[in-house]
Amino acid sequence: MSQAPRPALWLLLTCCLATSPGLSDELKDLYFGEALYYAHQGDFFDALERLDTEVRQHDDVDEPELDTLYYHIDDAEFSLGDFELRYRMHHRAGRAITAVLEGAVDEIVRNDAAFRLARIHFQKNQLADAMRALERIDGKVPTSIRDDIEFLRANIHLAEGRPADAAGVLQGLLDSAGFGGFAAYNLGIAYLQDGQRQAALEQLERAGQIVTDDPAELAIRDKSNLVLGTLLIDAGDYDRAVPYLNRVRLDGPFSNQALLSSGWASMSAAKTDRAVVPWSILAEREVTDSATQEAMLALPYAYGKLDVHGRAAIFYGRALDSFSAEVDKLNASIDSIREGKFLQALIREEIRRDKDWVIRLRALPETPETYYLMELLATHDFQTGLQNYLDLADLQRKLLEWEAGFDSFEEMVAIRHAHYEPLLPDVDTMFRELDSRMRLRIEQHKMLVKRRDHMLTTPQPEFLATRDEQLILARLEHIEAQLQGSESPFAASSMLRVRRLKGLLTWTLETEYHARLTTFDRNLRALDDAMAIVQRQYDQYVRGRQAATHSYVGYEVPIKQLRAKVRNAVETIDRLMARQGHLLEFVAVEELIARRSRLENFGDKARFALADSYDRATQAQAKVDDRQ
Amino acid sequence: MSRLIRKLLLLLLVCGPMAASTAQELSGDDMRSLDGQVQEIKSDVLNIASELNNLEERLLYPSNTQIAVFVSIAAAEEFRLDAVQLEINGQLATHHIYSYQELEALQKGGVQRIYTGNVVTGDHELRVTMLGKLENGSDFTETDSFVFAKGVEPKALGVTLAGPAFGKSGIQIGDW
Numbered sequence: 001m002s003q004a005p006r007p008a009l010w011l012l013l014t015c016c017l018a019t020s021p022g023l024s025d026e027l028k029d030l031y032f033g034e035a036l037y038y039a040h041q042g043d044f045f046d047a048l049e050r051l052d053t054e055v056r057q058h059d060d061v062d063e064p065e066l067d068t069l070y071y072h073i074d075d076a077e078f079s080l081g082d083f084e085l086r087y088r089m090h091h092r093a094g095r096a097i098t099a100v101l102e103g104a105v106d107e108i109v110r111n112d113a114a115f116r117l118a119r120i121h122f123q124k125n126q127l128a129d130a131m132r133a134l135e136r137i138d139g140k141v142p143t144s145i146r147d148d149i150e151f152l153r154a155n156i157h158l159a160e161g162r163p164a165d166a167a168g169v170l171q172g173l174l175d176s177a178g179f180g181g182f183a184a185y186n187l188g189i190a191y192l193q194d195g196q197r198q199a200a201l202e203q204l205e206r207a208g209q210i211v212t213d214d215p216a217e218l219a220i221r222d223k224s225n226l227v228l229g230t231l232l233i234d235a236g237d238y239d240r241a242v243p244y245l246n247r248v249r250l251d252g253p254f255s256n257q258a259l260l261s262s263g264w265a266s267m268s269a270a271k272t273d274r275a276v277v278p279w280s281i282l283a284e285r286e287v288t289d290s291a292t293q294e295a296m297l298a299l300p301y302a303y304g305k306l307d308v309h310g311r312a313a314i315f316y317g318r319a320l321d322s323f324s325a326e327v328d329k330l331n332a333s334i335d336s337i338r339e340g341k342f343l344q345a346l347i348r349e350e351i352r353r354d355k356d357w358v359i360r361l362r363a364l365p366e367t368p369e370t371y372y373l374m375e376l377l378a379t380h381d382f383q384t385g386l387q388n389y390l391d392l393a394d395l396q397r398k399l400l401e402w403e404a405g406f407d408s409f410e411e412m413v414a415i416r417h418a419h420y421e422p423l424l425p426d427v428d429t430m431f432r433e434l435d436s437r438m439r440l441r442i443e444q445h446k447m448l449v450k451r452r453d454h455m456l457t458t459p460q461p462e463f464l465a466t467r468d469e470q471l472i473l474a475r476l477e478h479i480e481a482q483l484q485g486s487e488s489p490f491a492a493s494s495m496l497r498v499r500r501l502k503g504l505l506t507w508t509l510e511t512e513y514h515a516r517l518t519t520f521d522r523n524l525r526a527l528d529d530a531m532a533i534v535q536r537q538y539d540q541y542v543r544g545r546q547a548a549t550h551s552y553v554g555y556e557v558p559i560k561q562l563r564a565k566v567r568n569a570v571e572t573i574d575r576l577m578a579r580q581g582h583l584l585e586f587v588a589v590e591e592l593i594a595r596r597s598r599l600e601n602f603g604d605k606a607r608f609a610l611a612d613s614y615d616r617a618t619q620a621q622a623k624v625d626d627r628q
Numbered sequence: 629m630s631r632l633i634r635k636l637l638l639l640l641l642v643c644g645p646m647a648a649s650t651a652q653e654l655s656g657d658d659m660r661s662l663d664g665q666v667q668e669i670k671s672d673v674l675n676i677a678s679e680l681n682n683l684e685e686r687l688l689y690p691s692n693t694q695i696a697v698f699v700s701i702a703a704a705e706e707f708r709l710d711a712v713q714l715e716i717n718g719q720l721a722t723h724h725i726y727s728y729q730e731l732e733a734l735q736k737g738g739v740q741r742i743y744t745g746n747v748v749t750g751d752h753e754l755r756v757t758m759l760g761k762l763e764n765g766s767d768f769t770e771t772d773s774f775v776f777a778k779g780v781e782p783k784a785l786g787v788t789l790a791g792p793a794f795g796k797s798g799i800q801i802g803d804w
Binding site: 027030033034036037038039040041042045048049052053087088089090091092381382384385388391392395398399402409412413540543547550551555558559562565566569572573576579580583 | 663666676677680682730732736737
């Protein structure tokens with residue numbers, strides 16, 4: 001009964017990923033989608049690895065609003081928390097969600113984050129923190145999680161030992177579509193913990209009559225009836241207990257316990273003949289179940305009470321044979337576990353592909369031990385240990401694969417080194433020569449651009465003179481200089497001719513200036529395009545040259561460090577697996593020894609009772625003979 | 629005699645679970661202590677995986693030649709995707725046959741990185757072929773080609789698949 005919140009926990013866990021993004025909004029970040037792809041397949045290691053990297057990269061960018069993850073960052077951080085929980089990393093889970101909660105986000109998003117954080121704290125058994133997170137919920141709450149919040153609140157109260165507060169919350173959830181059945185049962189438990197016995201009985205009666213076709217709610221209805229029946233038996237109210245126990249479905253998970261209790265209630269009410277019915281059904285069921293084993297002994301006991309000693313003797317005999325066979329099976333199972341076969345079976349991958357792999361273990365002929373471990377496998381601590389062992393086995397497999405890959409990496413780097421190293425010196429020499437020529441051209445180009453820009457504001461026609469015109473002009477200026485101060489009789493007329501020629505040239509330069517400037521500008525622009533192509537090729541070369549270097553330089557240290565980290569991790573995992581495996585085997589063997597001891601005790605009593613029944617049957621027969 | 633048996637039964641009922649639970653509680657402390665260490669090593673291995681992926685990407689798929697192709701299924705599509713084949717410039721790049729789990733993950737909004745490789749900068753042709761089954765049980769195959777430009781930065785292409793519809797290709801490609 002103390003495990004009342006468990007169904008809630010299960011429900012919360014199953015609801016977890018259903019609220020993750022992917023369907024509602026258009027996906028803008030492929031890498032977030034990739035993480036979801038792995039998560040939807042239950043591969044939370046790969047999902048976490050990808051999403052964690054993506055979120056970290058997003059956090060490092062200068063302008064996050066330009067990053068595609070920006071549109072999903074809240075969902076991504078929620079999902080990180082979910083994945084961490086599902087990968088059973090409770091210590092880390094909540095870190096990302098806390099970041100959302102403390103950021104400047106919309107009220108609905110903040111409330112969603114607070115709920116998720118509370119759920120994580122609850123799963124970590126940090127009840128005060130869980131309640132504090134719930135208290136941060138204020139304002140608009142997403143409709144889809146309104147009932148989840150209240151149900152979680154009630155479970156926290158129950159776990160804190162405040163049943164009256166839990167009852168207050170649960171009352172408001174009785175009409176909830178998703179939680180009605182669970183709330184009805186938990187309310188009964190809350191009343192019981194609060195000492196309101198009568199209210200608890202009435203509430204459990206209501207919870208035991210809910211109309212539903214949901215398998216989880218049907219199970220909780222059965223549990224309500226079983227708990228109610230058990231409470232009435234404890235109170236000595238045997239006649240009232242039987243109808244509730246009979247309400248438990250015969251094919252439900254609580255059927256065996258209900259049949260057993262029903263028989264004991266009838267026996268205690270001195271209605272032995274009625275006890276025979278449920279025990280007869282139960283005695284034919286799976287013999288490894290402890291309730292069945294008890295019924296195999298209780299049934300002949302009831303026949304004995306009814307003075308049907310012959311039949312009692314037959315059933316005691318059957319029970320004895322069965323117990324003996326089961327003890328042999330248990331011995332074989334204990335030996336099998338001690339030989340390590342249990343752990344070997346657990347890590348077989350083909351079994352774990354099935355989601356009901358724990359159940360399917362029963363079908364394995366080479367793992368008889370699992371017949372008796374179903375209850376143990378269902379306990380929280382054992383489940384945690386088992387899952388950890390399986391996770392460690394997965395990690396070990398991954399690490400060993402990675403370790404094998406380092407040699408290939410090193411070989412690849414060595415091949416590239418051998419290929420590029422002799423080629424690069426010649427390439428670099430050629431590049432340096434080209435580089436200096438390019439720089440010269442770039443400088444010339446810059447100078448021309450500067451000149452054009454200058455001419456746009458200050459016209460300078462002589463700058464646009466052709467080569468011939470420049471030569472003519474230079475010659476004319478040379479002649480003009482010679483004629484200066486000349487005493488030749490032709491000097492004056494020659495000077496006149498020179499000036500006329502210069503004037504003609506100036507006329508041409510001035511009148512054609514705009515046309516020439518336009519042509520110059522057009523040619524310069526064409527040169528820009530050519531320069532851009534050259535620059536692109538230059539950049540491409542530089543990148544290619546860098547890529548060549550980057551393909552083999554700078555890997556030695558990271559590979560060495562990673563190799564060491566992988567080796568250390570493998571060693572740690574080997575150590576942890578050995579400890580975890582040993583612990584699992586120890587607990588499993590202890591469980592089997594306890595079950596064997598119980599069966600041996602049952603066997604002793606059956607043997608004694610068998611002899612007693614024969615005696616009584618013989619005496620009864622003798623009495624009949626005497627009378628005759 | 630019968631009273632004795634019943635007393636023994638009740639005693640066993642009470643003692644049996646108690647003995648078992650004591651053993652479980654004892655081991656429970658160890659289990660919890662180990663659980664903390666397991667969580668730590670998980671965190672360490674996740675970091676190693678991240679570093680290794682980074683190294684692998686640098687070594688095998690440098691950014692100036694890297695191309696990654698992602699596959700997703702359009703929302704509300706009910707067809708069953710059986711396989712996808714990619715060819716880049718007429719060469720088979722990859723071929724993937726989907727398991728039920730993978731298909732379900734795609735239908736729930738997951739995106740599969742189907743191919744990571746290297747191509748030089750410039751224009752290239754991507755040819756996508758999908759094989760599947762329609763709701764009515766009939767098989768279908770569809771192929772479409774796309775041209776994409778590879779620059780100096782890593783290239784990511786998203787292929788969105790939908791069932792065949794009249795006059796419309798079920799294969800759409802997006803640039804990321």
